[in-house]
Every structure is written in C-alpha cells, then in structure tokens.
Amino acid sequence: MPSIHPLRAVAAGILLAASAALWPALAQAPAPAPARGGTMNIIISPEPPTLMLGINQTTPAAIVGGKIYESLLRYDFDLKPMPGLAKSWSVSPDGLTYTFKLQEGVKWHDGTPFTADDVVFSAKTYLTAVHPRSRPIFQRAETITAPDPLTVVFKLKGPFAPFLMAWEPSTAPIVPRHIYEGTDFRTNPANAKPIGTGPFKLKEWVRGSHIHLVRNDDYWQKGKPYLDEIYYRVLPDASARTVAMETGQTHLSAFADIETFEVPRLKAMPHLEMTTKGYEYLAQIVWLDFNLRAKPLDDRRFRQAVYHAIDRNFLRDRVWFGLGKPATGPIHSSIPHYDANVPKYAFDPKKAEALLDEMGLKRGADGVRARITMDQLPYGDVYVRAGEYIRQALGRVGIQVTLRSADVATWGDRVRNWDYEMTLQVLSQLGHPALGVSRLYVSSNIRKGVLFSNVNGYSNPRIDALFDKAAVSADAGEAQKMYTEIQKILVEDVPVAWLLELEFPTFIDKRFRNVVTSAIGVRDGFADAYMQR
Amino acid sequence: METPPLLAVRDLRVALPAGGDRVDAVDGIGFEVHAGEILCIVGESGSGKSLTAAAIMGLLPRGVRATGGSIALGGVDLLRLPEDEMRRRRGRDVGMIFQEPMTALNPLMRVGDQIDEVLRVHTGLDEAGRRARVVELMAQVNLPDPDQLRLAFPFRLSGGQRQRVMIAMALALGPSLLIADEPTTALDVTTQKQILALVKAIQSARGMGVLFITHDFGVVAEIADRVAVMQHGRIVEVGPVDQVLNRPVHAYTRSLIAAVPRLEPRAPSAAAAGLPALVARGLTKTYRSAGGIFVRRRVVEAVKSVDLTIRQGETLGVVGESGSGKSTLGRLLIRLLPADGGSVSFQGTDLLAAAPGRLRALRRDVQMVFQDPYASLNPRRRVGAIVADGLLAQGRPRAEAFARARELMGLVGLDPAGVDRYPHEFSGGQRQRIGIARALAVEPKLLIADEPVSALDVSVQAQVLELLNDVRRRFDLAMLFITHDLRVAAQVCDRIAVMRRGEIVETGPTAEIFGAPQHAYTRELLDAVPGRAWSAGQLANDALYTIPRES
Amino acid sequence: MERLEFIAQRTLKGIVVLLGIVVLNFLLIRLAPGDPAAVMAGEAGASDELFLQQLRQQFGLDRPLLEQLWAYVANILSFDFGFSYRQQRPVVDLLAERLPPTLLLTGTAFVLSLAAGVTLGVMAARRAGRWSDSAITVVALFFYATPLFWVGLMGVLLFSVTLGWLPAFGMGSVGVKLGGVERVIDVGRHLVLPALTLTLFHMAVYARMTRASMLEVRDQDFVRTARAKGVGEGEILRRHVLRNAILPVVTIAGMKAGYLLGGSIVVETVFAWPGIGRLAYEAVLQRDYNVLLGVFLVTSALVIAVNLATDVIYSLVDPRIELGA
Amino acid sequence: MAALRDFWRRYRRNKGAVVGLVVLASILLVAAFGPVIYPGNPWDMAGAPFQSPFGAENPLGTDTLGRDVATGIVHGARVSLLIGFVATLAAVGVGICVGAVAGYFGGRVDDLIMRLTEFFQTIPSFVFAVVLVAIFTPGIGSIVTAIAVVSWPAVARLVRGEFLTLRTREFVQASVVLGRSARHIIFVEILPNAISPIIVSASLMVATAILVESSLSFLGLGDPNMMSWGYMIGASRSVVRLAWWTSFFPGLAIVLTVLALNLVGEGLSDALNPRLSREGR
8 A cells, every 4th residue: 555655744855854953943043153152041840850751751851851862853843853863764655664864973971872772772662661652652663673773663563644753852762771771760870860862961950949951062963052051940939930031040931931921021021032932742722621421511512502601812812811822623723634624613602591591501590500610720820710711701601610629639630530520621732633632532542540531531433433544544635634524523512622722932031042943842952052142 | 219210201102003903002101110120010901011111112013103202211212212323222221022932033043143133233242252242141041051052043942941042132231121021921830930030130130120011910929119000001000019919009900909819729619529520531642743754753742641530510620831731631521632542431421432423412511611712703603603503503493592592691791682793893701701601502511611711811811710600500510620820720620630741740629739739840830820929918808809890 | 864864755755746747647648539640640741551550559559558658657767758759759868958948948037036026025025015115016916917928929029029139039049150158148148038038927926925925024023023132124134034034935936936837838939949848839739748748747857856955945944944844 | 794894994905906906897897798889709800901900990900810809809808707717716616625625624634635736736737737728629618627727726725724724723623512513614614714815816816817828828729719818819929020919909908807806816815814914005
C-alpha cells in the first residue's frame, strides 16, 4: 500500500535540510550579530520537582529541563519538524520505517560522546519504562536499531501518523546510556545532577529560591549558546512575579506566570515585549466536562443548553482578558487537522431556556430548573473565576450551580473515579489529534481511576472507528476527512463544551532576542537566545 | 509633753475616689507619736487605720488622696513635701512593715539584696560595707545563719522569717519612726509572740517611736504604750493602754472590748456526756505532688492517724496553728476530701465506705459552716435559693423549701424578706448567718464549723458565736469547732483537741486544757495568746458592757 | 541535678507528644481522599493503571495502613522522614533546606516583636491613662486586628512598588556576585518586609500583654515595699516591676511559638520566602504526604523545643519554680 | 436590672469599648439589613471590571469580573460573622464541657484531658487548620470545624482553671455537703461564676476566627459559594496593584470588625472583672 507520507511537513526537501545552526530565528527579526555573554533571569513557578524529564513532564520541569536535555527534533510554529539532535530524517513510503541521521560531535555534559546507542537505549529501554506518555508510542516499534553511531532506525509494527510529532524534549528526552543502563531509573543519583546534551548545564539548585544554569562550552552548535548563565527564580506568588517583570529583576515569563488581568499593563511597558507564540505544540483547550452518567447531563439538549448559556466571549474578555479564542470544537485551531466548518453554538440564553423547557425542566418556585455541582479546577485563580462566571451564567437560565473546591489531588480523584457532575478541564493536544485528542473521546479509553482518559463516559462506535482508522492511516487526505467527520459529530453531540483555546502571554525583556523560536517556545533549549549590548 | 512629738498628725483627711466599693475615709483625725513610745491604732475593718498609716508614708493607693490637715515628722509637714523629698525620707526617717510577709517581698530578688537596697539608695556605703551591715541587721532580727540566708529567695523562708526580713529592712537606717501595719495578723500565734517581742525589744533599745496598727486587743495589750481607737475614720478615744483597755470611756471602745472573748473556759454544757455521735479512727491523709519518672514525689502528711469522738450535744474544738491539718481533718470527716485510711462511724455506718447514695443521705445529717463569708455563698444565686438548696436537693417542693428558708432567716436573726436578695447585699456577719441558716435547713445532727468567725470583726464575731451557741442548744447539735484562736475555743468548746503537724497531741475538757495543759505544745500555744495578763483582769469589768447587736 | 531530671522528663514528654502528632497526622492525611499515586501520574501528564501500580508499589502505598504507619514511625526514629513523591527527593533534605530560612525569618520576627512589644508595653503602662498610652494601645490593637497577608500586601505596595526601597520577594538577589558582608546585607534587605509583617502582629500581642502585666505587678505589695524603702520610681520600674512583669510575657511568647510558625505559612507565601511554611502549603495542595508529615513533625518539634527552652529559662530566672512541682 | 445598669456603668468608663460596641452594632446591622440596601447577588458581574471606587454606580468599585465590591462587603458581613460566631460557639461549647469535667473531677480525668489539650495546643494551630480544611474540602462546614478544633483547647484550659479554683470555694463545698449532684454543681453553682472570663475570651475568639477564616481564604481554602471578606481578598490578592480597592475595602472591613470585637472584649473584661479594671479611664 504505497502512499505519500501523512505529514505535509515531511517534504522531500527536508532530507536536505541545512544544519540547525543555520536555522533562522522565527519569532523575531534576526538581529545583526548575536553577541556572547549575558545572564538571563527567568520566572519559574511552581518550582519543578526534578529536572529529569524522563520521570517528570510537568511544565516547569520541561521549561528548565528543556535547556539541559534535547530530543531528536524541534518544531516550527506550523508544527513542522526541524533538526534537533537529528540532523536529518526520512520516512519509508509505507510509513513504517523512520531513519534519523544524528548530529556530529555531540558530547554529554560529562564529556562522553553522544552516539546512536544513547537514542536506542532512551527509546527502547528508558522511556518505555518510566514515561507514561511515550511508552505507547515506542511500543509501536517492532525494532529500534543503530546501524552506525550516527544513524537510528525505527521499524514500526504498523503505520502511526503522529510518530514524527513525538520528538520534543519532554516527550522523548534522550538520556545518557552510560549513566542509566542497569540502574534504577527513578532513583539514579544523576536525576539530581542531570547530564544531557543541551546548551546549558545545571550549576546549582537552591530549592525554594533559584536554579542556576551555565553555558555548555562544549555544545555541539559551535559558538552557541550565546548566554553565559540562566537563573530560574522560584516565585510562587502572582503579584511577586508581576513586580519582578516590571522592575526588570526577571527577563522572561511564560504560561500563566502573569495573571491575565495584568497582561495589558505589562504589555504596555516599554522594556517588555509580549508574544503568544511558542505554545502551538501544546495547543491547550479549556472545556466544560459533563459526567454523562448523571442526569440531566446525559441529555444532549441539556448540554446544548448549557453551551448556549455560556458567553465564550465574556470568558475570553473578562476572565482571560483577551488571551484566547473561543473554541469551536474538540481540535485546537493551531493543529493542522482543525476544521472550522462545524455546527455553531452562539451565546443565546433564550435558546438555552427553550431547550430546557423542551426537556420538561421547568423553573420551580425559586426559579431553579436543575441543580448541579461543579468542581473547581485547582489550577489557579483564573479557573476559579471562570467557574464563578459559569455559575452565574447558568444561574440565569435556571440551572443552579454549586461550586466545590479542592486541592489537585482531591479534584483528580473525583474526576478519575467519575465522582463529579461538571468540571472545567484543560489539556494539551500535543501536536496531533491521535496524541492529544482521541484519548478523551474513544470508548476504549473509558478507564475508571485514570485521569485524562475518557472520564465523562462518552461512547460512540462511529467516533471510536474513525479515530482508530485515522491514526493509522498513511494517507493524509483520507485521515483529514475522518478528522473532519469526527469534529462534526462531536460538536453535534457536545460530550463536553469546548470553551476557549488558550493563548499564553510570554513576556520578554527587550534586551533579549531570539528567545521564542519554535512551537515549544520557552521549553526549548535557548541555544539561539542572546542579549543585546 | 515637754519634748516635741516625733510625729504629729493634725486634722488629717483622706478621701476615697467616688464610686468605690467603700465610702469610708479618714475624717479629720489627730494624734501624736513620741520618741520611745508605741502608739497602737486599733479599729475594725474599714475604720481607716491602714489608710492613716499609708498617708503618713505617702503611699496612699492610686486614686486616694489626703485632702486636708498636716502630718508633721520632726517638725516638717510631710503632706507638703515634694515627692522627691518624701522619697528620701522613706526608709531613712520612717520605716514600715506590712501585713502580708508572703507578698511584701520581691519574689525574684534575694532577701539580702532587698535589705541591701535600702542601704544602697540612702547611703554611700560601698558594697562590702553594705554586705556587712546586711548580715549584722539580719542577725539583729534573729535570723539564723545570716551569711547564708541573705542569698536565699523569699519563697525559701517561713512567714515569720520573712517578717523578720521586713523588719531588718525597715530598721536598716535606724529610722526615728516605725510604722507597722498589722504586722502579725497573718502569722501564727507562736510566731506572732516572737515578732511582737522583737519589735518591742528593738523599739526600746533604739528609743524609736512606733505606730502600730492592729485590730486585735490582745496584741494591743501586749505591745502598746498608748492606744487610739478608730471608728468610721475618726479617733473616738485615745489614752494610755491601761486606761483604754481597762477603763474605756467611749461606748464604742467598751463594746469592742466586751466583744473580745475571754480566755476563760466556759461551763461545760449539760449534754456533754451524751452518746458518741461520730467516731473517727485512724484517719490519715497524705498529699503527694504529682511525681514523674525522674522527679521525686513531695509528700506532706496532713493528717496522721487521728482518732476522734464527738458526743451528741457537745462541742468539740480542734485548735492548732496553720498547717496543723485541722481543716483537712474537718473535710475528711464528711468526705469532702478522700481519706487515705481510717474510718468515720456515723449513725452506724462508715461514712468513708458508704456508697454514693447512702453518703448523700448521711451528709444531710452532717453540715458545715465555713470560714470566709464572701466565698461561702454563691454570688450568682439569691439568698433564698442558697438557704433552700439542701431541701431542694432532697427533692422537696420549691414552695415548701422557700417557706422554710424564710423561717430560717428569721431564726438566725435576719429579715425573711432577704431571701430575694443577693449575698453581696449583706454584711460579713449577716452572710455568716445565712451560711448557718443553710446548714440548719436540712436539720443536721452534726455541724462542722471551720473557723466560722476568724474573718469577722470582733464585735460581729461575738454575735455569731452567740448564735452558734444558741442553735446548738436549740437543735441539740453535736459540733466540731475548728479554730486557731484559743480565746474563741474557750468560749464555745466543751472539749478541745490540740493538733500539731497532723497529729492530735492532747484532748480533754476545755477547763483541763486551759487549766492544766499536759503537752508542751499546748502550753506553748496558751503562752503565746496575746494579752493573757490583760484578759485575766478583763473579767472584773465584765458586767459593765453589753454586746451591741448587728441589725 | 534536679534541673537535669526536669529537662529529661520534659524531653521525654515532648517525645511522647511528638509521637502522638505523628500518628494523628498520619491518620488524618492517609485516610483523606486522594490517591498520591494518581497525583503523581497526573503530574506526569498521562496515566495508566500499570504506571499507577508501579508508583503504589514503589512507595508502599499498597500496604495496609497500619504497616505504613509502623514503617513511618520506625523510620522517624532513624531520622528517615521518607521520600517526597512530588519532589523526587528525601524529605529530610527538603526540610533541612527549608528550615534555616524559616528559622531566620521567625527568629528575627520573634526577637524583634518581643523587643518592640515589651518596649511599647512598658511605655504604655508607664503612661497608663494618658493619650500616649491610648495611642500605643490603638496602634497595637490595629495590627492585632489586621490579617497578616493584608499587612504584607500593603507593605509590598508601599515599600517595593511605590517607593522601591525594598525587594518584594525572595531571600536574596540572584545572579549577582556578592561578597560575604554584601550577601548578609542583601539577605537582610530581603528579610525586612516579611519579618516586619510577622513582627507587627506579634509585637501588638506582646505590647498588650506587657502593659497588662506591668499594671498588675505595679500594684503588688512588694512594689509598695520598695516605695516604703525610699527607692526611686525609675529604679522600682527596673529592679522590681520589669522583671516580674516581663517573665510571664516571655513565657507565654515561648509557648506561642506555634503562632509564628503558623503565620509563616501566609507570610512566606506572600513574600516567596523559601521556608518551611511555604513548603507546608505546597505540600498540602499537592497532597505530598511525607513532606506534610515532615513539616508537621518539625514545626511541632520546634514548638516543643521552644516550650522546653522557655520552661528551663523560666526555672533559671524565677527561683520560685520548684522544678517538676 | 440593677446589675445590668451597674455593668453598663463600668463598661461605659472604657471609651474605646463604647466605640467598639457602636462599630460592632453597625456591622451587625449591616449584616442583618444590608441585603435590603444591596439586594443584588454579590456574585453578579454587574458592571465593567476594575471600576474605581467612589463612582455613582459602584461606590466601592468593582472587581476582576465586574462584581460590585460594596455588595460583596455587605453580604460578606453575614458570612464572616456567621463563621466567627458559629466556630466560637462550637469551640466554647466543647471547651466548657471538657474544661468543666477536667476541672471539676480532677485527678486522673483531669490528667488525661489536660494531656490531650496540651497535645492539641502543641500543634501549630494555623498549620493544623490548613491541613484540616484541605483534607475535608474547603467549605463553610470544614472551615468552621477546623477553627473550632484549633480553638477549643484554649477555652478548655480557661474553664478548667476557673473550675479548679471555684471547686474549692466554700459555696461549692457547701453544695456538695448538702447532697447536690455533680451536674447541678457544675452548671448551677460553678459555671455562672466562671462565665465572665468565658464571655471575654469568646468575644476575642470571634475576632480570631474571622482572621483565621480570612487567612484560609487567602490561601485559597475558602468556601467557593460563600462571599466572605476573606474570600474577596483571597480572590483579588493578585490584583492588589491593579485595583487596590478590591482587597483594601474587605481588608478594612475585617480590621474594623476584629478591632471592634477586641475593644468590646476589653470593655467586657473591665466591666466583668472590676478588680482588674484599667486605671485612669
């Protein structure tokens, strides 16, 4: 079944891709001559538990660990692969064999040369043992071999379209074989003194205060990185973070470091520059999750009513202060498989009430049609405010919402054990629907006790079949048709109400250049970042 | 009066702040103290005697002011001296000792340093000189081993020793005037005797003038050269001790003196030979401090194997000094405190072994009258409820119980309408009457009276004693009368048991105890009663006086 | 000898209390909803049953509760406070790291607040009834009535944002090379706001206590005795009133050390102070059991130690204390 | 009646206490009738976000979501006072029972109870409250419970102390001798005499409870369905620089209430214990 490779990105020309050293910075106009030197102070919050990306993939760990560890590829803002530790790559026409050519002269931070064996060990042994997200990906490989020290070959059991999307540092960090082979990966002392191939090395970590990274003088891209040092400052308090950016004590903030309502003010500051680029790979969507096992949430009309009752523009403007885009369906618009041509749910409380009336849910003497408990998403103030808005919005159409707040653990427990009625959720789409979207809707992933699975119990054989087929389809066009159908069906059904595609503000002190250069943004290695003199 | 007086008080007025608890003050008094004499100011509580002393020292409590008159010390009016000048005179020209030796010394300062402070403040002596003087002073007031004792903290000293320290302090600079404000009231009689002797000895050796404040005519008889009697802020009579004590002119003085119990055993009551009402055998109580694994327990044997018999109709007195265990004994008898050993046989039952129900029934027949008229009545309850309490506890109907309470009020000499009032609306003596009414309400067979009059002024004391005698006769009660005052014991007891350190050292009919004491300690106690000699003569004038009755 | 016995006994008692706290907290937290394995899995961004099992087994979460408790207690005795799931490090290390900043913060606040509070209390008592007394009392009451975090926020607003005098967060400047003395000054500058926030509240408490204590002592008999000796008012205050009045204040201050530690949760969160209070708060939110237990144990042990120290000091200063009695 | 007049005469002497009483009474009035003046739902996003205070529409401004701060404060008075009073009531109830039993019966019972009390007092109380609320899910019930759990030992100790003293009073012994039951003695004879210090400490405890609730809310452990002052500050603490009024006014409300309660507590203390009354007032 010969066919063209699914990703348009993998054009033949990429085989001839120039070395990454020549790759232009994308976020900013290239400045005349990047200069060596300079210290960058960056906000980190919360403090990462470890920098070893193999055993922890939280955002803070990925941000700091991404400077130390590297993977084979990077991704441009359109999610096209770029060279990383792999200089070039090719895919066999059947979509089963992936061949990576590695960069030359790469050394681990301890001076040991980096070889194809490290890649084989990482993918085959290390990541499948410790990394829950990459395990299912690499388990699709029949064999992983290193025909020579600079070549790695993956032979898959069947076609798997998103395979080339799995090569960013926090999904597939390459770890040193000579350090980890034969040890207990989780307790290896090197986890505390990480050894990677990245542009920066860990110098010191004062817990609760800062993480100090220094330039890797032996970095494989000669002359890079430009910065001498990076300090990650642990700042758990939101206003402290804002003050730090304002006063120039720190030079970079990302994700939710800065509260949404502070964004306009900071944006106007002459010494700061803001971008929302660099989050394309994660592509996060916030949605309102309904437990379909509970009445009246099992009724599609009720869910549609709820969707109509919520003003997504209000959420974007008042809660997220313009940072985001009302979501239209299950797939984030920055993902190539996105299709805008789906049923629309306008903000229309009248229609919502009509739907509820049609269901027979009349207002009682107290004006209440139904009572629902909503669990607050414990990820920060902005979600609390979103919850408070939803309570008021639904209250207006006669649905009385009681909020329940909890810590992360309790919230997770309730959701994964299906002990909830309604909650907000937010998740990354990881560059491909097969990696980040299907897991939430296919019935094979209804697994009690597992968070970030299909917790609301949506089950539709048609959807199951479409997702399964699309993932293994080697034909991009065919796959896209299936994804389009999936989006239509899901939006019609409203198993969850997609509210907002999140945009995150990244604030950069203007003296620093070439900071955000890829789809993984601040989680990337910063080899190109430099300080203007 | 050829020499000018050392201290001359003229028309002194002291005003209390408006709205205070009491309204009395010092109301234009005048007296003199001469070098080499002891002037006693005697009076009942609230007569203004202590305020007079404080006014002389310039140490009136906050809010109280001397509003008129003069206090001339060596010709200088102290009331008009600036505070700084007055301060220089305190301790140097006038020394003062107070009533409570337990609280009058700084608990965090060594006693030697506290004596030293006077020297340091007023003299230019160097440290060695002062230390020598401190040791010398301590020896003068007969403190043992002064060189060691000066390093002790006050809590290590006994009450008597502390009062000696106070005296040493007051005498350190040889002041011409010493003011002593009830200095022996808080002490046991034997200690009191020693302290009085010490004050007298030092006074005569140095030719000081002493102003001695007391409420006790016995003490007056022991120590005074001249006496001033105060009542309601005025001096009603002043004169040489012999004249005031034995030939008083003013009616108030007479009534006071008449109220002082005579040290003469009363005639035994007829029923004294009745059957035993209560028999205690081998009663023992030991207090133990909570010890730990590493800390030794402190053990105090409060009552040691005491045997006791109270006969129907008789009053058995238990006398002893503080800490002798007499109050503990009284409480052991009705199981207010659990005994460690022994038995109390009452109406054929061992009270100490009785089951709770039986105990409650038995207790009804044994009632108590307490010492403190302020603490013995619940301030939050009306008098009627207090008196009727025992009947209510027995489950009697309220109406009946309250009717009985009214009757009892009349019986103890109070207005039955008082049942609707609260205890604080009554005087000390009236409250003690209420306490007696409460005990009588349940018609007990035995009354335990624990120092029932020791907190009362002497005139009231006489009335309460009379009432007790009266009800004992009318109800045919047996009574256990606990007291530290041998004069009182002589007045009310048929038999007396003398206690010392938890043991009864001697028991016998009152006359025998007073007439022919067997135990050395009993003799010591009798010997220490202040004003014994005067007491003997007091008899002769007995007929002159009538005891005033409280309304 | 008696004193040694007393200390030994108090220490023993403290250990018993400590064990009780271990058991209490262990039960409270373990019996609470929330599966730590799931939290870790959640943090990883994905989870499957195999992974959860792995984690449970690895951290002994699959064993019976009693066994976990026993193992925990046994470990405590060998100073092994367990392993932090979330931070991937031994709890002892975390505590050891976070303790010194907290001790610096609370210690400074304790000393400052006691000094300032006692001074103010004495001043107020000496001027009892005058306007300056009322002024001091009002100020003290105001800070006593003000939530800690509010004072902190307003402090940041005024001194860091508006005036720019003091750093608003952290325990030191990072990324600046500083010599020894400069480093101390730098930490000192960072310490000012959080320490002041804690101080103001406790200062108010101590000031009020001192004032009341002074007024009580100055009416006692031995003060009258000193007056009768002709001792001047200043000296009476110093030698007689102060010592007797402050002793109970210091004792109560020692007993309330727990309040300072409790306050440090809020203050350390506001000021990003890398101490044990913030560690506790983070641990609660993340249900990081071993860390939480460790923090509890350490704070409770601190309170017990401070109590013991105050008892001993008290017994040294106040001769009346019959040790152990 | 005379006692009440007497009490008021003594209370009145402390001017601060009178001011406190006036402030507290106004706050109670606001709590009782405020919703009539501000009938709106405090959660309603009534206006534009971050409106400055002293405007015609929103006298105290609006918060992040455009909710009216004044409405929030008026409705929050109920919640904050409710939490303060209920938690105190619970703590005082438990404290009285435990303290009375320990103080009255003494001996082993007392030992046991006091060990338990000491144990609870040793635990840093705020840390403990944080743990309890976090574990039992933030909500008005868990907050009140947590505050009561950390507050009762102080009451128990106080009551025990009072009982230990009063139990040896002669009027209590008289009642024992008269055959009264332990229950009668505890509740009729002793408790009424111990009530003054309990009332004083309860008034201060309400203040503390309000502070604790606000601190818990600040740390994100408040009840998400109850608009309390602490919750308002906790929710807007991160906008303190952007919109000072969102945390300033609720903060002021807390300070005033707690201050008033403290002043009243002091006044009560003066008036109920004339012996300890402060000089010169």
